[in-house]
Structures are given as structure tokens and as C-alpha cells.
Amino acid sequence: MQPRNMSMRGVVDLAAVKAAGDAAQKAEQARAERARQTAAGGVPPVPLSVVLDVTEETFEAEVVQRSAEAPVVVDFWAEWCGPCKQLSPILERLAEEYEGRFVLAKIDVDANQMLAGQFGIQSIPSVMAVVAGQLVPLFQGAVNEAQARQYLDQLILVAEQRFGIVGGAVGEGRPEEAGAAAEAPEDPTLSAAHEALDRGDLGGAIQAYRNVLADRPSDEEAKLGLAQAELLQRVQDKDPQAVRAAAAGDPKDVQAQLDAADLDLVGGHVEDAFGRLVDTVGRTAGDDRDRARLRLLDLFEVIGAEDPRVAKARSALARVLF
Template identity: 90%
Template sequence: MQPRNMSMRGVVDLAAVKAAGEAAQKAEQSRAERARQVAAGGAPPAPESLVVDVTEETFEAEVVQRSAEAPVVVDFWAEWCGPCKQLSPILERLAEEYAGRFVLAKIDVDANQMLAAQFGIQSIPSVMAVVAGQLVPLFQGAVNEAQARQYLDQLILVAEQRFGITGLGAAEAGEPGEAAAPAVPEDPTLAAAHDALDRGDLGGAIQAYRNVLADRPGSEEAKLGLAQAELLQRVRDKDAQAVRKAAAEDPKDVQAQLDAADLDLVGGHVEDAFGRLVDTVGRTAGEDRDRARVHLLGLFEVIGAEDPRVAKARTALARVLF
């Protein structure tokens, strides 16, 4: 159930590191073209609407293509849905307030059933995001404005740090003749690691990211790439059906639970992966408990400490540990 030309791997995007560079390049080219038009005496392009109704026919242009310049928040709703009527005005108001730092795409699930099925929507409201063509699940159900801001702020941070996407606002608000800032050259050692990951050379990618971290231990991009590459290496040769069968038959089989959590995360089921390992920590002791705890902390690294789902899982982990 994959949307057209999109990864359904959620925040654990197997090509996210490579896509980050490509997305940043596309966004920079678009900004440079707008600046060139203005400098040549032409009128800047009219700002695009920050809230759009999307259909199956317009999804590619309104969501996937626009996600190269700004995070696109996708709100799945329906006319009969009471919680949707509470949430949608909040998201619309925030889209205007954030002034181009994200775009809100509204999808009526009744009128666009194929899209809803492709995204695996089972309940509404459901809110996801697309950044550089990559799917990032956000939340389900109605949330209040403060909670929505928390999710949006984290999404914007991820878009900027991992993909170099800063939104529409800065480019549209520039003074006439103002040139776009020059693109920052990509680190060649990181580029080599990204290329190895993109080729599927997981061993080479892991070593390359470790080399980067040996020189620059604080490189968040290298830490993310290493965590992703190690995760992919663990699941590459796993029989998903056999792993899930073993995990279901014996909840105390720690290795089966670790393997199943990895598969959950690669499939974009972040909360399921975290919940599985928190439960495993709670039902085990000694070395088994420590294995599950350390593995869970490693999955936190893949997602990022600022993600609200990580904070929630840390709290749950603390409860079972103490």
C-alpha cells in the first residue's frame, strides 16, 4: 500500500540521507530561479496557497513535488467526522501563522478512497507529512493547538536539519534583487557514506559513517546514517513472516522481540516497535532485560531524541525499570 513514487518507511527512510542532498539541491535551484527572475526585472512568482485541497489527480503536484521546498502536512478528514472539524481549523490557522514553513494539504477520505487506502488510513483524523518525497507519520486523532505546534516544530526542525528544506517563507519574502544564499558544499566523506548506503553497500556505509564520527563525534547526520545503516543490515536477511511468528509465539524470546521491533521500525510502525521493547523490558530480567533496554535506546537514536514518540517511550521505559 505505497503512494506513488514515495517511500512508506516513515522516519526510518532507507534513502533519507541520499534524498536529503537531492532535496536540498532541488529547493536551492528553485529559490535561485525565483531570485534570478526578480533580479532580471521580472515579477516574482505569486505565493502559492498554504492550505490546499488535494485529490488523487493533484497529489503528485501538490504534495510530492511541493515537499522539495517545504514540509507538506497531510490532513486526512471527512465531512461527517466530528474530531476532524475540531482539528482542521487548528491546522489551517497554524499554516497561515507559520507563513510558508509548512504547507497543509487536506484530503477528503470519502472523495479520495484510493489515496486513503494507499496510506493505510484506518481512522480519522490522521495526520502525516511528506518531506522531500519521504513519508513521515505524525499523529492520529484530534490534538489541541499546543500539541499540534509541538509536532509541527519538530517536523520543521527535521526538514531543515536532515533535508536542508527551510520552507517557502524566506524565499517569497526576500527583497527584489536579493540573491539566494549559496548552497553549502556536501562533506565528501559524508557523501561517500551516503553513496554506499544508496548502493546497498551497508558494510561500506557503516564503516564510512564510523570514519566520519571518529573525526567529528558530534556529526548528527553521520549518527543518523550509521543508525539507519546498522538497522538495515540487521533486517536485510530476515524472514519477516518467520520473525513475527516467533515473536507472537514466545513473548519471552528476547531475540525474536528485537528482530520484530526492527521490522516494525523499518516499516514505519514506530510506536509499535517502541511498545514491543518496553513490554519486553518489563517481562524480562538480568541480561535479557539489559539487551532489550540497550536495543530500544539504539532505536531511539534512529528516530531522534526530539521526536515526541521517543519522549513518550522513554517515560514508559522509566516506568517499567523503576
């Protein structure tokens, strides 16, 4: 569930703000400085809010920049939406309880239609996250508190393990953890692959990840990066309207369904992408069925085997196959 750079048509161009690595480095320096001032007897830092009402004007500062210090969960909602009124209080309560391990950004889709359009929001509530400037799809529709905790715990783990982003007590630095991260530099070959992906050099990123996997076939981070880079390369020149029209016009057109599933995933509609491909597997045979099945497995790699939506889709795939 942790794409590094899902900035394609229909999704906010997060990569255009600043390099995520630079933002993360500045955030670490700021946290360390706040901690140093506090330890030296200075004025304690002003606590930062963990629940924000975000607009198109404040999105960059309150979501993209804040995402270098802690995962930012983005809740798209509207006043007239009944399920939103069920979900939003749960997310707000958990944001306070988690004390800065994630920040909740609430976006009213009626007041911020451009943002909703850029994210490809088609139904609400719809929840995504931004980590180190990168878009991470979470879930659509209302979920209960236990399910929300599961998604949030997974997001926090991903933010730390994949991006080195560790939130903490609101307004407090965590210099000992920042120091530990600095003492464990990333593998230079893998770092080069990540940098190629972040700057949009998809061909270079794909080759770099393949080089890593040639030496370390079991490297999970390289597998994830390769799956993401290949997905972005597949969709970069696609016309979303034309692809969706082709897929809707002919459900038996396997290539159209594959292309539409890719766009679904890039737009954060994970379950739609999985469901489309499961249905395609179910209605096809032979080589066409195998193409759809393999593409679904590729998308599982992008999202991550631990994601509950992957487990659900695997079960659905098994039902149509056997």
C-alpha cells in the same frame, strides 16, 4: 524524527521518484530564479497554496516534489472520523499562519486507499511529513494546537538543519539563504554516507557512517544516519505479516517483538514501537531484557532525543527498569 529514506515495504517508495539531492538543487534554482525575476521588475510569482487536497494521482507532484522546497505535512483523515474533524482545522489554520514554512497535504483515506495502505495507516488521524523526498513520522491521533505547534516547529528545524530545506513566505524566493547554504558544502565523507543510504546501499552506508564516527565520535548526523541505515537493513528482508503474526502469537518471543518494533517504526507508528519494547523490557530479565532495552535505545537514536515521544518512552522505560 528525521529518517533520510524510510522507503520499505508498507511505506510509499519515495526513493523511487528522484534523488532528493537533485530535487532540492532544482528547487533552490527555481526559488533563486523567481527572486531574480521579481527583483528585475518582473511579474510577481503566483502564490502557492499551503493547504492541498492530495490524491494518488497528484501525490508525486504535490507532495514529493513540493517537499524539496518546504516540509510537506501529510494529514490522513476521513469524513466519518470525529478526531480528524478536530485536528484538521488546527493544521489548516497553522499552515496559513506559518506562511509557507510547511505545506499541508490532506489525504482522504477512503478515496485514496492505496496511498493509505502504502503508508501503513492503521488508524486516523495519522500525520506524517515528507522532507526532500524522505518520510518523517510525526504523530497519530488528535492533538491540541500547542502540541501541533511543537511538532511543526521541530519539523521545520529538522528540515533546515538536516536537509537544508527552508520554506518561506508563500511564492517568494529566499536567495540569500540559498546562497548561504551553497557556501557551506557538506563534509565529503558524510555526504558519501548519505548518498549510499539514499541509493539503498545499506551496507556501504553503515560502513561509511562508522568511518565518520571513528574520526568524530560525537557527530550527531552520523549517529543518526547509522541508526537509520541499521534499522533499514534489519527490516529489508522481513515479511511484515509473518513478523506481526509471530509477535502477536508469542509475546514472550523477544526477537519477534524486536522485529515487530522495527516494522512499527519504519511504518511511522513510533509510539507503538516504543510501547512494544517497553512492555518487552518489563516482562523479561537478564540478556533478553538487555536486548530489548538496547534496541529501544537504538530506535530513540532514529527518532531523535528532542522528540517528545522519546522523552515519554524514556520515562516509561525507567519505570519498568527501576
